[in-house]
Every structure is written in C-alpha cells, then in structure tokens.
Amino acid sequence: MTSTAPAGTTTSIPDTGRTQRRILRVLVASQVLSGAGLAAGVTVGALLAQDMLGSTSLAGLPSALFTAGSALAAVAVGRISQARGRRPGLATGYLTGAIGSAGVITAAALDQPVLLFIALFVYGAGTATNLQARYAGADLAAPDRRARAVSTVLVATTLGGITGPNLAAPTGTFAETLGVPRLAGPFLLSGAAYALAALVLAVWLRPDPLLLARTHADAQQADTAAVSATSAHDGRGGVVLGALVMILTQLVMVAIMTMTPVHMHDHGHGTAASGLVIALHIGAMYLPSPLTGWLVDRYGRMKIATASGITLLSAGILAATAPGDSVALLALALALLGLGWNFGLVSGTAIITDTVPLATRAKTQGMVDVSIALAGATGGMASGLIVAATSYPVLALAGGVLALAVLPAVAATAYRR
Template identity: 85%
Template sequence: MTSTAPADATTHMSDPAQAQRRVLRVLVASQILSGAGLAAGVTVGALLAQDMLGSTTLAGLPSALFTAGSALTAVAVGRISQARGRRPGLATGYLTGAVGSAGVITAAVLDNPVLLFLALFVYGAGTATNLQARYAGADLAAPGHRARSVSTVLVATTLGGVAGPNLAAPTGTLAEHLGLPNLAGPFMLSGAAYALAALVLALRLRPDPLLLARTVARAEAAAAPARAAASDAADATDGRGGVVLGALVMILTQLVMVAIMTMTPVHMHDHGHGTAASGLVIAIHIGAMYLPSPLTGWLVDHYGRMKIAAASATTLLAAGVLAATAPGDSIALLALALALLGLGWNFGLVSGTAIITDTVPLATRARTQGMVDVSIAIAGATGGMASGIMTAATSYPALALTGGILSLALLPAVAATAYRR
C-alpha cells in the first residue's frame, strides 16, 4: 500500500496542474453526492428526536451528536490522510457516515432513542469528511489560487445540499411505502449518497493530491535546498499565528451557524409550518453556505483573508438580527435570515481554510487540518446542544440575536492579526 502511493504521485509529477484539474473533477462529483447526504439528515434530525422524546429541550441533541461524531472523525480522517493520503482518509469517512445513516433508520423503526443518538454520532462522520474534502482541493493549488480551489470543492456541495432537503418529503413518502417511519426517509438518501461518494473517491481520486504535493515539494527542495530551508523557517514562524486565527474564524462561524440553523425547523414547526416548508428554508440556507463559494474564493484571493474574515462576522450579525425579528409565520424572512447565515459561514470557512493552508507546512498539513476541524466540530456540537436548551429556556429570537452578537468577537482578533502584519 505504502509503496504504490509514491509511484502514483511520481507518474503525474510532470504536470501537477493537470493532476489538479483531475482531482477537482473527482472531488466535485463526490461532493455533490455527499452534499445530499449531509443536507437530508440536517433537515429532519431535530424533528426525529423531538418526535421520539416529545420535548423541544433535547431537539438540539441530534445536531450536537453528529457534530461531536464529526470531531472524532476529523481526527481519524486527518491521521489516515497524513499517513496514507487523502483518498483512503476521505473514502473511510464517507463510508462511516453511510453506516451511521443505516443506524438512524434502524433506530426509527425500533423507536429507540438510545440507538438513535448513537447512530447520529456515527452519522457525523459524513459531516466531517464533507468539510475535510476542501483541504484536498487546495493541496496542489498555487498559493494565489488556493481559496478558489477550496471554493470549487465547496460549491459542488450546493447541488446535493439544495436537493437533499427538498427530497425530505418524497423520501418520507417512500419510507412509508416501505413500511418505515416517515422521518427515516431522508436518512435512506443519506446512506446511499455517502456510500456512493466513498466509492467515487476510492476508485477515481488518482493521483492522490496530498501525496503528489509532497513529491513535488521534495523535488523542489532538492533543486533549491537553501531557498526551501528559508521558506520552511518562515512558514513555521507564520504558521503558529495563522493556525490560531484561521481556527478561531472557523470555530465561531460554525458555532453561530449550527445553533441558529438547528432550531429553525423546530421554530417553524411550532408556528404551523410543515416539513416541506422547513426543507425549503434549509435548502436555501445550505445553498447560501456553498453556492457563493467561487465568488468568495475570488474575494479572498484578491482582497485578502482578513477582510473577508471580518465580513463573515458582520454578515452573521445581520442574519441573527433578522432571524430574531422575523415573524414566525414569514417563510420569506426566515429564508432570507438563513441565507445570510449561510453566506456568513461561507465567508468564514473559505477565508479560515485559506489562512490555515497558507501557513501549515506539507509535512504536518493533514494532521493539523484534522485537529483544527476537531475544534470546529466541537464548536458545532456546542452550538447544537445549547440551541435547544436556550430556546426552551428563552426563545428562538433570543437564540438568534445572541448568536449574531457573538460573531462580532471575530473583529478584534482579525484586527490584531492584521496590525501585527
């Protein structure tokens, strides 16, 4: 296994740009599939828990569990990628997400909350892997095009991400025809989508982008050892601050986004809206999370990481204020609020990912990226769990407004880093 990977990389080393184009095509295909798997589960996870438990207080627990599960998977995918390359790491993560989807369906059939929560934890592997794939898009990219390469991978999730929630009602009907609970239907879609994404990556992600990037870097270092050593020293110095800032940007945007997103379907359900309406709003939200990615990537590469990171904070504030003030019966205003929420998250994720990729050397890149995504997942789990508790104790508007205000904590961190530079 270890002897074939370098050979695979060497075969394509003569034209890394051509290899990058192939890598991006394969990642786009897998992200379309995985986006459908991710979005379908997000749409009905909270509703399934509420239906089983008969309580809104723990409705945020599913989101907390599959984001907690994604934290563990982020470590595993990062370590497998570090040791063997992106292909086995990403394929393993998606396959694990498919297993979790099957577990959720089983729990729904048995009406077993304990099994549901355990399966949702495993299902979170798909979420982590979906995010980790963005790093694979940047491995072979030129420094001035990294954000755009990341955005290409992210935007591919849009097609599946928008389709997934809108298939919640039809897959629920299909599940009923098969003798399964209605809310198990979207997880049937998730399981199939994650399994197909794993298959595409396992068969088609050749050359492995991380292994090839290392091979190219070693060749360049051998050709110019003094320059490479100076570059490595500079990377190590810049990397420490870059990792902290990039992680902070992505952690706060994830925390705010997950908290507000998780409770929006429950908030709509409490105001008499059905699954189709909440699915539409979540579809718009997920579209806004990924569809602007090409523009965001260009903005990050053209105007700089810091300015777009700051823009994420102000966009999330606007989303929180609008969600807090929108009437519960207004689907249009809630959809706009969730669109702004997705856009703010997109600004934070693309700029934060570019900061991390710029400053972490190839020798430790995958492992560091995995650990950063652990922090992001923990933030998401915290947001998901706290959202249900806070909504039960106060209200959805209070939750949304608090999240918007919290996002402003990014501004002093970005300003301090920009000043030091």
C-alpha cells in the first residue's frame, strides 16, 4: 500500500523537494532586496515627519500610516494570491511599495505633509508583502520543516535590513545633491529595492508555490477531506492563537522601535547612531530565524511563543532603564525587542500554517496579517502620544508588560487541548 503525505505537504511527490529549494532561493533573493526597502522608512520616517511638522506628538504617525497601509495591502496581496498565486500577489505588493517610496520623496521635496502621509500609507504595501512572503516559503514544506522554511525566508531580510539603515547618512547626502531633503534620502534606496524585488519575483518565482501545492493536494483529495474533517475545530483555535501571538508582538515591537530614534535624537544622537541601533534591531528581528525555526520545529510552537513574551518584557525593562546617552544599552534593548518579535512571528506563523487548509490558506493568512498590521499601526500612533504625554521609559515598560499577555493565551490553548 502506497502511503501519502498529509494534505498540503506533497512530500510523496518526488520533485517537490527540488522545487521547494528553488522557490526558497528566489524568495531569499527578493527578501534581501525588500529588506533594504523596509528598513528605510523605519529609520527616518518618524524624523522626517517631526521635521516637516515641527511636533514630537505626531512623530509616531508615519509608522501608523505605513502599517495601516500594510493592513490594506495584506488584504489585497492575500486575495490576489488566493485567486492567482503567490507570484502576482507578492510582485504587486512590492511594486506598490516602490510607488509609495517615490511619493515620499516627492512630498519631502515639495514640503507637503499631506502628500507625505498619503505616500507613507502606500509605502506600507512593501511591509505587508515582506511579511506575506514567509507564507510562500511554507506552502510546499513538510509539517516538521514548516518553521524552518518560514525562517529561511525571514533571515534573508537581514542583509538588506542591516544595510539599509546604515546607508541613511550616505543616501541623505546623495539626496541633497539632487535637491531633495536629507531625511528623504533612504527612500531613494527603498524605491529601487522594492522595484527590484518585484522584478525578481515576477520573472523567477516559477512554478508558483501555492498553485503547485494545490495541485498536489488535489491529487490527494481523499486525504485532504479526512484531515479537514478531523481538524476543523483545532484549526479555528490555532488561527486565533497564532494571530494573537503575532498581534501582541507586533504592537509592542512597533511602539518601542518607532520612538527609539526620536528618543535618541532628543539626547543628541545623530542619524548614524540611530541607524546603527535600528540596524541591530532589524538584524535581531531576522538573523536568528534559522535557529528560531529549528527551535519551533523541535520543541513546539507553544514554548517559543511563550519565550517571545518573556523576551519582549526584558527588552522593555532594559529600554526603560537605559540612560539616554548610552547607545550600547539602547542597542541591546532593541536587539532583544527584535528577538522577541522573531520568536512570536515564527511560532505564530507556524501555528497558522499548520491549521489553515490550502483551499482558504492565502485569504486567511492575508486577513491575519491585516490584524497584525493594524496592531502595528496602533502601536506606532500611540507611541508618539504616550511619549509626548509621559516619557519614552514609560512607553517601553508598558510595552514589555503588555507582551506578557501571550502567556495566558498559550496556557488557555494548552489547557483546552
């Protein structure tokens, strides 16, 4: 009797492993590029708004806008992927991010805050697409290697994510030679990076991983029906838990990260210092991914989700107590912040992918990422208001404590099982 793989894994198809490796290579290439585009807005977005508006209370608005924009983009990318596959969905998302980058540069050159806010909203499509790409890495992966497949895509963002912030100063100088404000310089890099990422996916992401996974699943239709019938209840619980883990980690991470460059600027640090701190933060968000993926596959989703809450609490405490003139301690706090986010994203993504059937996978994943993006928008917008009303240490400590809400959610799910 010939054995068949569980639905959606397609491990019984001889060439699936080779195809999966090719797909991961293409996704890695696109993520290296998109990482640079993602990092640019994080590094100078708040400073650009502060400079144009002359107000710290609205410095969190750029983060809120491009994360809100990523919420809308997550729906669009998810629906396009559901209907036509990952390739057109991801390529469209990155191209939209490139258009938003061009809009930011135009707004800065014309000193038009309203245009800046619209452009930042559109720019958020790149952020959403960067995260959606992790799902494409898991479409053809076997269940016991899904977290590692997700982590392979995530870690590829590291190179661009670390390089991008450290180019804030030189791209700013280059922008000035073009007659563009210095703080808009990194968006020159992000526009080019997102456009190239879209090109890589449009040309080389073949065969489409989601469409191929569906084809293989159709060949195992009986098994798919059996698995779906027995796991529907667990699937609903898994979606809720996976989404909650990622929502909490995103909210806390964005809130603290957004105001750190502003906090450093207020203590006399320049863009080079804040760029270094953000680069280390983004490195910690993505670089540990292979280890995190192995830990999730080896020790289970729940344990690593719990670790994310504890790590984020540690980051919040350290950021709150670090002296404002200590770049080293702030860098360490932001590194812990990135690591806690990584734990939450990889474990939460694995939980979602485990429990959502292929028939509705991309659409459900897109809706989950909408919630994540809205959480980020909330964190970004609230961060500036909280700091203006209280202080950066209060924001950091409150965020760390909020992250602990992951623990009772994991415990409740474990108890139901």
